[in-house]
Amino acid sequence: MTLEQLTSYVAAQSSASAEGWYYLMTALMIAIHVGFLLYEVGASRMQNAVASGVKNLLAFAFMIPTFWLFGWYIYLAFPHGFVPMDMEGYGVPWNVSMGPMLSDQLTGVFWAAFTLFACTTASIFSGAVIERIRISSFVFLAVLLGSVCWNLGASWGWHYDGWLVTQFGFHDVAAAGVVHMIAGWFAFGVILNLGPRVGRYNSDGTMNELEGHDLRFSFIGLMMIIMGFFGFLGACLIWPGLGGLGMQEVTTWTQIYGAPATLSSFVYNTLMGMAGGMIGAFWMSKGNPFWMMSGALAGIFACASGLDVYYPGLAFVLGFVGGVIIIPANNLLHKIFKIDDPVGAIAVHGVGGTWGVLAMGIFASGVPGASSAIPDASLWGQIVGGLTMFAVGFVPGYGVSFVMKMMGWLRVPDHIQIAGLDKSELNLKATNY
Amino acid sequence: MNSWPGLKNSWEGVDAYFTSANSEGTLIFWTLVCVAILCFVTWSAARHESETGKKN
Numbered sequence: 001m002t003l004e005q006l007t008s009y010v011a012a013q014s015s016a017s018a019e020g021w022y023y024l025m026t027a028l029m030i031a032i033h034v035g036f037l038l039y040e041v042g043a044s045r046m047q048n049a050v051a052s053g054v055k056n057l058l059a060f061a062f063m064i065p066t067f068w069l070f071g072w073y074i075y076l077a078f079p080h081g082f083v084p085m086d087m088e089g090y091g092v093p094w095n096v097s098m099g100p101m102l103s104d105q106l107t108g109v110f111w112a113a114f115t116l117f118a119c120t121t122a123s124i125f126s127g128a129v130i131e132r133i134r135i136s137s138f139v140f141l142a143v144l145l146g147s148v149c150w151n152l153g154a155s156w157g158w159h160y161d162g163w164l165v166t167q168f169g170f171h172d173v174a175a176a177g178v179v180h181m182i183a184g185w186f187a188f189g190v191i192l193n194l195g196p197r198v199g200r201y202n203s204d205g206t207m208n209e210l211e212g213h214d215l216r217f218s219f220i221g222l223m224m225i226i227m228g229f230f231g232f233l234g235a236c237l238i239w240p241g242l243g244g245l246g247m248q249e250v251t252t253w254t255q256i257y258g259a260p261a262t263l264s265s266f267v268y269n270t271l272m273g274m275a276g277g278m279i280g281a282f283w284m285s286k287g288n289p290f291w292m293m294s295g296a297l298a299g300i301f302a303c304a305s306g307l308d309v310y311y312p313g314l315a316f317v318l319g320f321v322g323g324v325i326i327i328p329a330n331n332l333l334h335k336i337f338k339i340d341d342p343v344g345a346i347a348v349h350g351v352g353g354t355w356g357v358l359a360m361g362i363f364a365s366g367v368p369g370a371s372s373a374i375p376d377a378s379l380w381g382q383i384v385g386g387l388t389m390f391a392v393g394f395v396p397g398y399g400v401s402f403v404m405k406m407m408g409w410l411r412v413p414d415h416i417q418i419a420g421l422d423k424s425e426l427n428l429k430a431t432n433y
Numbered sequence: 434m435n436s437w438p439g440l441k442n443s444w445e446g447v448d449a450y451f452t453s454a455n456s457e458g459t460l461i462f463w464t465l466v467c468v469a470i471l472c473f474v475t476w477s478a479a480r481h482e483s484e485t486g487k488k489n
Contacts, residue, residue: 260447260450265450265451276470279470279471279474282474282478283473283474283477283478286481287478287481306452309450309451309452310451310452311451311452311453311454311460311463312451313460313463313464313466313467314452314453314463316467316470317463317466317467317470320470363452364452
């Protein structure tokens with residue numbers, strides 16, 4: 001074999017391996033969606049179980065074409081703010097880049113991975129609004145979140161050229177802010193307008209528990225989500241040789257900002273954070289399995305911003321704190337705002353994600369950027385990034401759902417809720433026993 | 434080995450690149466915190482079980 005042949009062979013293997021990696025991570029991320037579906041079906045009462053499942057399936061189905069139509073373009077075009085960059089057509093659906101090409105094997109799998117990230121944001125939102133949101137209005141809001149809002153936040157703070165990254169050194173490698181904060185606070189904005197389920201609150205303001213019909217679904221669902229997150233996190237890394245901005249000699253994986261990273265750092269800290277979160281929630285809830293599983297997720301999000309640089313022992317402690325704080329945070333949000341978040345999505349994703357973003361600034365300030373164009377990570381940068389992610393989620397969630405509420409296009413009428421969505425809207429029932 | 438959190442940060446010559454990798458004392462501290470959490474939660478769970486056992 002000549003040197004030329006060997007070079008060509010290595011390049012082909014590298015390209016195909018990268019393509020295969022993101023293809024497999026995309027497949028693994030579908031487990032997140034399966035998990036959210038099972039989780040929400042289990043958390044719904046029997047009379048609404050099918051409607052909750054249909055809602056999840058539709059979020060998945062609508063996210064894919066809308067992300068192809070405009071979601072991917074928004075991510076690529078807006079790193080500098082609200083004015084799009086001129087990309088000479090790249091990323092728009094009628095450009096050749098948005099179809100299979102022999103000269104570009106990677107755009108398709110990158111698009112697919114980002115589409116599944118978008119599906120995750122929609123699924124997070126989905127759980128907070130079960131049993132009383134109209135399916136059509138849910139689909140509209142899910143597309144707004146997953147194919148517009150999230151992409152804008154990601155373009156600003158999860159892109160090597162995003163203004164939050166280049167101006168403030170915002171560091172959020174596994175999307176504690178970019179995905180979880182935006183989705184959690186978007187859901188908060190919507191449910192302020194959506195209102196609680198019929199029967200959730202009494203006239204004197206006291207709250208009733210409306211228990212889901214089968215906790216076993218929720219158990220399996222949450223474990224599926226955790227499994228799927230390994231796909232999510234794997235797809236957050238850039239294949240060796242593709243990244244390493246300004247660091248030509250880099251031969252390792254890089255994180256999304258171009259600095260060196262390893263799968264080992266991700267798996268060390270994901271597992272340690274998850275375990276810490278589960279143990280923290282176990283202690284805080286005195287053994288409530290629903291919160292233990294949610295605590296596991298919160299533990300992962302607590303470590304997500306600095307997943308590439310944390311010491312595993314520190315990740316365990318951060319996860320433990322994440323698992324502990326989500327329970328009083330959930331109680332406080334319900335007490336103050338009289339909201340109804342059946343799965344605790346705001347506490348787990350919104351509060352857990354916020355803790356993750358701030359923890360990076362508190363415990364890992366000083367981590368250098370990949371090049372001189374990216375400042376070191378700092379607490380100030382994390383605060384600015386966190387506030388931005390909150391605004392990108394909450395403002396459109398609240399504003400658009402407020403307009404929809406005024407139009408009478410948001411909430412299922414109370415008499416339909418009482419009769420059950422499955423029977424009234426779908427003429428179906430979840431089981432025959 | 435890295436130096437963050439610290440004054441001079443760089444990727445030059447980095448091997449162990451996690452937080453406080455250059456401070457064994459800090460790593461021992463976080464290790465002890467982990468052990469303390471595990472022991473405390475186990476003790477707390479045992480106490481809760483004993484209390485509920487007495488009530489029922």
